[in-house]
Amino acid sequence: MRGSVPADTLAINGGPQAMPTTEGVGPGKIGVEEFMELADTWGFSEETKAAIAAAIAREPDTSPMLSRYYNPRPSKVKMLEELACQLFDVPYALAVNSGTSALNTAYVAAGLGPGCEVIVPAYTFFATVAEVVTARAIPVIADIDESLTLDPKDVERKITPRTKAIVPVHMIGTCADMDPIMALARKHNLIVIEDTAQACGGSYKGKRLGTIGDLGCFSISSYKITGGGEAGLVLTHDHHLYIRAQNNHDTGACWRPDRYAVEQEEGELFAGYNYKLSELEGSVNLPQLRKMPDQVKRWQKVKRQIVRQLNHFEGVTPQQVRDPDGEVGYNLIYFAPDGPTAEATAEALNAEGIGAHTRGGKTARDWHIFAYWQHIMERKSATPDGCPWTCEKNAGLGQDYSPDMCPRALDLLGRAVFIGVNQWWTENDCDRVAAGINKVLGAFFPSTGAVGW
Numbered sequence: 001m002r003g004s005v006p007a008d009t010l011a012i013n014g015g016p017q018a019m020p021t022t023e024g025v026g027p028g029k030i031g032v033e034e035f036m037e038l039a040d041t042w043g044f045s046e047e048t049k050a051a052i053a054a055a056i057a058r059e060p061d062t063s064p065m066l067s068r069y070y071n072p073r074p075s076k077v078k079m080l081e082e083l084a085c086q087l088f089d090v091p092y093a094l095a096v097n098s099g100t101s102a103l104n105t106a107y108v109a110a111g112l113g114p115g116c117e118v119i120v121p122a123y124t125f126f127a128t129v130a131e132v133v134t135a136r137a138i139p140v141i142a143d144i145d146e147s148l149t150l151d152p153k154d155v156e157r158k159i160t161p162r163t164k165a166i167v168p169v170h171m172i173g174t175c176a177d178m179d180p181i182m183a184l185a186r187k188h189n190l191i192v193i194e195d196t197a198q199a200c201g202g203s204y205k206g207k208r209l210g211t212i213g214d215l216g217c218f219s220i221s222s223y224k225i226t227g228g229g230e231a232g233l234v235l236t237h238d239h240h241l242y243i244r245a246q247n248n249h250d251t252g253a254c255w256r257p258d259r260y261a262v263e264q265e266e267g268e269l270f271a272g273y274n275y276k277l278s279e280l281e282g283s284v285n286l287p288q289l290r291k292m293p294d295q296v297k298r299w300q301k302v303k304r305q306i307v308r309q310l311n312h313f314e315g316v317t318p319q320q321v322r323d324p325d326g327e328v329g330y331n332l333i334y335f336a337p338d339g340p341t342a343e344a345t346a347e348a349l350n351a352e353g354i355g356a357h358t359r360g361g362k363t364a365r366d367w368h369i370f371a372y373w374q375h376i377m378e379r380k381s382a383t384p385d386g387c388p389w390t391c392e393k394n395a396g397l398g399q400d401y402s403p404d405m406c407p408r409a410l411d412l413l414g415r416a417v418f419i420g421v422n423q424w425w426t427e428n429d430c431d432r433v434a435a436g437i438n439k440v441l442g443a444f445f446p447s448t449g450a451v452g453w
């Protein structure tokens, strides 16, 4: 009987423990004040906020465990990955902490590095290009067409014996022209990495964007179609690419599949980064991604209802949408004959209560347009040796970068008008928006008589 065991008996022999508990307990890791300031911005009721504040105040210093590993409950990050596999019908999805780290992870997984040229579009958020440079490869910028995505003809012109990958970017909810891009890639044995940060849930000829090439990258940050904070996803059908991606995002893959496992496939193990997604972000983004299919359906329905009522006007060119049934449809874009007219029509639309803006021709720098990528134009480096531009293996690679090297992008973006589409617009709202666009464009241009963009 334990009660009769002498106090000096070793615990290992059934004696009382010297240190059964600790008396000292520190405060919780979540500061009530700091957390509540954040929660205040999320629109919770006063009652909910009081309940949250009370719960946090009670927490001991053991909380919170925000890593996906060692958690007592099913990991929200893992659930997010499983949901992504289901929604996109792919065997492998890796959650990472941003769209930028998704791109870096995909590029590294694909083996891009010194000696490789990577073709990127002249119009994309700078991260698509920046991560080519951080992978120490050389970006080659190709022009866009009236879809505002990669022009496959210019891609073909830019392919050299050193090209290793093409990165089509599905901009503003609409798809790049994947058939000719994939045909070029197969012909020249190139890897295709789709940047789907701006078109999550869109499709191209029935295929989900981000699953057509070898790897698909997504941003699921607050500014995107889905997402609540900062997060990203990498999708692939290929097991080897997946474990290399896993390796890159977890400091050389501590968990791959078990903690500190030795290399199981050649090329699997190398020094990586830490791009893991936290459980807090996982718990925010899981319900966001669940909502995504319905969000996309709403946008598609709203945009269709508007565009079928739009008149054609001489001098106004609607954006080329390669798959109207597959685009997400959160923007409606047209090209005016010139920049000043584009701006004047945007101003008139705003006056009607229809939010519209232009991109090019502004004094503000826009890091979606190649001409403003000073880091690339001037071959900036993080180190004084000029790497990767000056690396021996990169000698002779790339282009003579200049702010006028992609004239089509400059022309199109200089006269494009973007109208934001609200997924919650009712049928009546859609009718009024369509009538408003017809009213404004009708005041500037003669109608051709044709209806339906």
Ligand SMILES: Cc1ncc(COP(=O)(O)O)c(C=O)c1O
Pocket (backbone or CB within 6 Å): 098, 099, 100, 101, 124, 125, 127, 128, 169, 195, 197, 198, 219, 220, 221, 230, 231, 232
């Ligand atoms: C096309 C594109 N690629 C990549 C990114 C980078 O994503 P994140 O901001 O999540 O790093 C963005 C974000 O704006 C984007 O628009």
